[in-house]
Amino acid sequence: MSDFDRQLQELVTDVLNTDTEVQENTRLDTLENWDSFNSLRLLVQIEQNFQVRIKLEDFHKSLTVRELGNIILSQQSGKTVEVE
Numbered sequence: 001m002s003d004f005d006r007q008l009q010e011l012v013t014d015v016l017n018t019d020t021e022v023q024e025n026t027r028l029d030t031l032e033n034w035d036s037f038n039s040l041r042l043l044v045q046i047e048q049n050f051q052v053r054i055k056l057e058d059f060h061k062s063l064t065v066r067e068l069g070n071i072i073l074s075q076q077s078g079k080t081v082e083v084e
Contacts (some may be wrong), residue, residue, distance in 0.1 A: 015042045024066040
């Protein structure tokens with residue numbers, strides 16, 4: 001697991017205050033405490049920690065931690081990624 005993956009998984013765990021083990025294939029909407037308020041809190045923390053700007057639409061299209069990570073990495077590299 002890369003440092004990036006570990007950092008993202010820890011951030012998701014901390015923001016959602018969940019005891020569930022968060023892995024890259026974890027669906028965000030299955031985590032305890034996942035609601036509209038906490039999803040926005042997570043978005044803000046991601047933008048601050050990874051120094052990126054993510055469109056709200058793209059954020060909400062990401063179903064798993066891995067998909068969210070792909071969006072972050074693409075923003076950091078300046079590339080566009082399509083989220084289905």
